[in-house]
Amino acid sequence: MxxxxxxxxxxxxxxxxxxxxxxxxxxxxxxxxxxxxxxxxxxxxxxxxxxxxxxxxxxxxxxxxxxxxxxxKSQSSSDSRFNIAIEDDNSHNVVIDNQFKNNIISLAKDYDKIQGVLNWFENKDDTSVIEVVQDGIKIDLPSKDAIRTTVRLNKESWNLFDGFCEKFREFNKSDLMSMALLEYIKKYDK
Known part of the structure; x- marks a missing residue:
């Protein structure tokens, strides 16, 4: 043909x-x-x-x-798909796999918990503020002006700092060094 x-x-x-x-x-x-x-x-x-x-x-x-x-297709032991009927204005047959079926069953088992979360969310007080504390490096410098200076450092300390900077390549070395100095000053200048 x-x-x-x-x-x-x-x-x-x-x-x-x-x-x-x-x-x-x-x-x-x-x-x-x-x-x-x-x-x-x-x-x-x-x-x-x-x-x-x-x-x-x-x-x-x-x-x-x-x-x-x-x-x-008819359901057989080797076929992992099932035919189900969805009732609405028209009757539709939908083929789903085992994973989808298991997800739906899991949701049905936790129906009361899910409804509880939805009810809490709909009725929560919007005036309460939740502060999200994010772990990680934050660059918060007083100004973005930079100066060039020469400083003698301990070789081992510098190598450790250099390795640290390699891990966090999304930040530049100058900003990381400035933040480290600021945090040191804030910690010990009392």
Whole structure:
């Protein structure tokens, strides 16, 4: 069958045909070669008609961004996906994996705790101020003016400071040295 022959069918048949080929452990590139067309042509054709490729399967994305499974798989011991029905104005089938299912179950188990946090947040007093203390280096110099000076230092101390500056390359050496001197002065000048 060629791509032009396949395009003469309705979109659900086209999607089923391509999904069947993908389920037969064929890549979209191989399917495209068999149909005598480029992979991007197939992808663009299906995307324009509201289909998206999820887990090697083209799935229709509805008007309300609800996901509807066109070619649903049955649950088996080797298949880690499950079909569930979501009830709203229309009934939609959604394919989810084990991790998502476990996350939803975990959220359901902690429903009361989550509701408690949400209620606290909605009813909290906005006048209370929480000061966040951040660990790490803060450069808070009285002015940004710098001078050049020559100072003799202990070699071991300088090597340690130089190694320290290498760890924190986001700061320049001049600012780190100035902050170190300021902190020393504030600590011992009493």
């Amino acid at each position: 060629t791509w032009n022959d396949l395009k003469n069918n309705d979109i659900t048949y086209i999607v089923k045909y391509i999904n069947d080929k993908l389920n037969d452990s064929k890549s979209l590139t191989r399917v495209a070669i068999e149909l005598g067309v480029s992979e991007s042509s197939i992808r663009k054709y299906l995307t324009k008609r509201g289909y998206k490729r999820i887990n090697d399967e083209y799935i229709f994305i509805g008007d309300n961004n609800m996901t509807k499974v066109i070619n649903s």
